[in-house]
Amino acid sequence: MHISVVIPLLNEEESLQELYDWIANTMQSNQFLYEVIFIDDGSTDTSWDIINKLSQQYSQVKGIRFQKNYGKSQALDAGFSIAQGDVVITMDADLQDSPDEIPGLYNLITTKNYDLVSGWKKKRYDNVITKNIPSKLFNWAARKTSGLSLNDFNCGLKAYKNEVIKTVKVSGEMHRYIPVLAKNEGFTRIGEKVVQHQARKYGVTKFGMDRFINGFLDLITISFLSKFGKRPMHFFGLYGTLMFLVGFFAAFFIGAMKLYRVSQGTKTILVTSNPWFYIALTSMIIGTLLFLAGFLGELIIKANPQEKHYKIKEKLNL
Structure with a gap:
């Protein structure tokens, strides 16, 4: 040995x-x-x-x-x-x-x-x-x-x-x-x-x-x-999906309330005046970005050339 x-x-x-x-x-x-x-x-x-x-x-x-x-x-x-x-x-x-x-x-x-x-x-x-x-x-x-x-x-x-x-x-x-x-x-x-x-x-x-x-x-x-490390989409995709769903249902809620008020003849307000609009928009953007991070992580793993992050100046007996 x-x-x-x-x-x-x-x-x-x-x-x-x-x-x-x-x-x-x-x-x-x-x-x-x-x-x-x-x-x-x-x-x-x-x-x-x-x-x-x-x-x-x-x-x-x-x-x-x-x-x-x-x-x-x-x-x-x-x-x-x-x-x-x-x-x-x-x-x-x-x-x-x-x-x-x-x-x-x-x-x-x-x-x-x-x-x-x-x-x-x-x-x-x-x-x-x-x-x-x-x-x-x-x-x-x-x-x-x-x-x-x-x-x-x-x-x-x-x-x-x-x-x-x-x-x-x-x-x-x-x-x-x-x-x-x-x-x-x-x-x-x-x-x-x-x-x-x-x-x-x-x-x-x-x-x-x-x-x-x-x-x-x-x-x-x-x-x-x-x-x-070998499946970043499992992390980013999960939280991206959750954030996107929060935003989607918030947007759905805003739209449903708007239609309900219109059908009842109630005076409506601008969508941008509703705080849920910004919650929905922010959540959907964050969810999309997390998805993109997951995709980029998968691409980096597959394209990683295993580059060495140092430079050897001299060797002895090698």
């Missing part, structure tokens, strides 16, 4: 050599065949120079360098596209994820036949106010929305069967929800393993408080996509 370790990074020059040595030692002591794929997401320090040097020294090291910073999801997608291992491990480059966890994750995939195993940093060394508490709230909301009973959606240390990473498309900021994306694609054997969390040794975190806001917005997006 062959293992691919996929590592997205941004400005992690201090930790790369130490991280690779640690991974290599773990792999060799367990007699694993392996490759390490570094994806440089637009670093402005010497990270790429270090990756270049490692790739010249070790054939197991492969590198992808982005033209600019595109984000962790895009980096993972690029790494997944070239990963050859039967089991694929993802981890962060800041040494907060321990390579010593790789054998345990690998064994859960190969012996327990999990499709995906997510790490759970049960004991964390992050700031309680700015990271731990928001993270707990975020994970609670993710569990309730997705139906997956994972404790730590945002842990970068995960293991996958190769077929999972070749099936799931990661874009935008959806890296937090790869287990949900995998579940939506039919990979239901999803497990969790408590993993060791290391205190940051070098540099500073690349994520601010905005990641939790973006995370909740992405959670709403993925919740919608999981239900209606």
Whole structure:
């Protein structure tokens, strides 16, 4: 069996050599065949120079360098596209994820036949106010929305069967929800393993408080996509029909009342003076627009060329 370790990074020059040595030692002591794929997401320090040097020294090291910073999801997608291992491990480059966890994750995939195993940093060394508490709230909301009973959606240390990473498309900021994306694609054997969390040794975190806001917005997006992503007309068509019917019956009511008053010889007023006229008009317009949104969504799905939203500047050992 062959293992691919996929590592997205941004400005992690201090930790790369130490991280690779640690991974290599773990792999060799367990007699694993392996490759390490570094994806440089637009670093402005010497990270790429270090990756270049490692790739010249070790054939197991492969590198992808982005033209600019595109984000962790895009980096993972690029790494997944070239990963050859039967089991694929993802981890962060800041040494907060321990390579010593790789054998345990690998064994859960190969012996327990999990499709995906997510790490759970049960004991964390992050700031309680700015990271731990928001993270707990975020994970609670993710569990309730997705139906997956994972404790730590945002842990970068995960293991996958190769077929999972070749099936799931990661874009935008959806890296937090790869287990949900995998579940939506039919990979239901999803497990969790408590993993060791290391205190940051070098540099500073690349994520601010905005990641939790973006995370909740992405959670709403993925919740919608999981239900209606492949059939948008079922959502927009339903509410479009309801809105159009409200408008139609309101218009029918206005017309019937007008005819009744005329037949009774009662003095009539202008239709535009009736508030129901505006309710009917607005409802029918909104209903029509929702229908159009559903049709456009269906057309986009059928015409989607699966375009990659990043540009690769350079590759190593590929």
